Amino acid sequence: MKKVLIINGGQNFGHSGGKYNQTIAENTLEVLKNFENVEVKITNVDEGYDKNEEVAKFVWADYIIYHTPIWWFQLPNGLKKYIDEVFTAGHAKGIYMSDGRSADNPKINYGTGGMLGGRKYMVTTSWNAPATAFTLPGEFFKETSVDNGPLFGFHRMNAFVSLEKLESFHFHDVEKNADVERDMKLYREHLTEVFEKELKPQLA
Numbered sequence: 001m002k003k004v005l006i007i008n009g010g011q012n013f014g015h016s017g018g019k020y021n022q023t024i025a026e027n028t029l030e031v032l033k034n035f036e037n038v039e040v041k042i043t044n045v046d047e048g049y050d051k052n053e054e055v056a057k058f059v060w061a062d063y064i065i066y067h068t069p070i071w072w073f074q075l076p077n078g079l080k081k082y083i084d085e086v087f088t089a090g091h092a093k094g095i096y097m098s099d100g101r102s103a104d105n106p107k108i109n110y111g112t113g114g115m116l117g118g119r120k121y122m123v124t125t126s127w128n129a130p131a132t133a134f135t136l137p138g139e140f141f142k143e144t145s146v147d148n149g150p151l152f153g154f155h156r157m158n159a160f161v162s163l164e165k166l167e168s169f170h171f172h173d174v175e176k177n178a179d180v181e182r183d184m185k186l187y188r189e190h191l192t193e194v195f196e197k198e199l200k201p202q203l204a
Contacts, residue, residue, distance in 0.1 A: 001037045001038070001039055002035075002037060002038050002039070002062045002063065002198075002199060003038075003039045003040075003041075003060055003061050003062045003063070004032060004038060004039070004040045004041070004061060004062065004063045004064075004065060005040075005041050005042075005043070005057050005058065005060070005061035005063070005064045005065070006025055006028055006029070006040060006041070006042040006043070006065045006067070007042075007043050007045065007064065007065065007066045007067065007079075007082075008021055008022060008024075008025040008042065008043065008044045008045060008046075008067050009021065009045050009066060009067055009068035009069070009075065009076060009078065009079030009082070010022050010024075010025075010044075010045075010046060010067065010068070010069060011045070011046045011069070011076045011077075011078045011079070012046055013071075013076065013077075013078070016069065016071075018046055018069075020069065020126050020171075020174055020178075020180075021067045021068065021069055021124075021126060022044075023180065023184065024067045024124055024126070024171070024184070024187065025042065025044075025067050027184050027187060027188055027191075028065055028067070028191060029042070030188070031188050031191045031192055031195070032191075032195070034192070035195055035199055038195075038199070041057055041060070041061070043057065045078050045079055045082045046078055049082065049086075051085045051086050051089040052089055054082070054086040054089075055086055055089050055090040055093055055094060055095060056094075058086070058090065058094065058095055058116060058119075059090075059093075059094035059095070059116075061119060062118075062119055062120070063119065063120050063121065063122070063166075063198070064119065064120075064121040064122075064163065065121070065122050065123075065124075066079075066121065066122070066123040066124070067123075067124050068123065068124070068125055068126075069125070069126045069127075070125050070126065070127050070150060073150050074150070075154065083157070087157075087161065090115075090161075094115050094116070095114070095115055095116060095161050096113050096114045096115055096116075096160065096161045096162075097113045097114075097115055098113035099111065099112075099113050099160075100112030100113035100114075101113075111156070111159060111160050113160075114159075114160055114161035114162025114163070115161065115162065116161045116162045116163050117162040119162075119163055119164070120163060120164045120165070120166050120198070121158050121163045121164070121165060121166065122165075122166040122167070122168065122169075122191075122194065123151065123154065123168050123169075124168065124169045124170065124171065124187065125146060125151065125168070125170045125171065126170075126171040126174050127146075127170065127171065127172050127173070127174065128173065128174065128175040128176070129141075129172060129173070130172050130173040130177075131170075131172040131173070133172075134146060134149070146168070146170050147168055151168070166194055166198075167190070167194060169186075169187055169190050169191070171183050171187070
């Protein structure tokens, strides 16, 4: 039995109602139901949570799937607070033990004290920015990808607790030119491909 934790970071704030990421989370559940021997838990951050229960979910899971909008080029405040609280509560309780360094040689091994080894994570993000803002010369993000630019710290955070990265999926131009049916179809295909590879029987 493989265990998947879905973290929906959508948030009702300002002009955002959190519905887009709720739709993404629902599509994730739809895809995962097609796989045998998969158990799923979901946390909707905006509905509140118990930080110690969330620590236990991370320890329980084989896979963590984060769904988050991007606000002002960063995680929304609710998801950032969730991570701050849950990861801190997980110190020496299954998420991380230390920063990995020793007093004998503090210049090396930073970021090797995570406790979630053997587990993997995936992230989806949703943007007002079009994909071309990241790819075209002269455009805003200077040909730097989402994962290597705005999400660099997010990925290092997950590496710090020893999670291994799966291929991300990014939704673009969701405010002015959203095509929800098309984008969800592409996402379901992506997620299916990822989990077919992850869950295929391993040859002896």
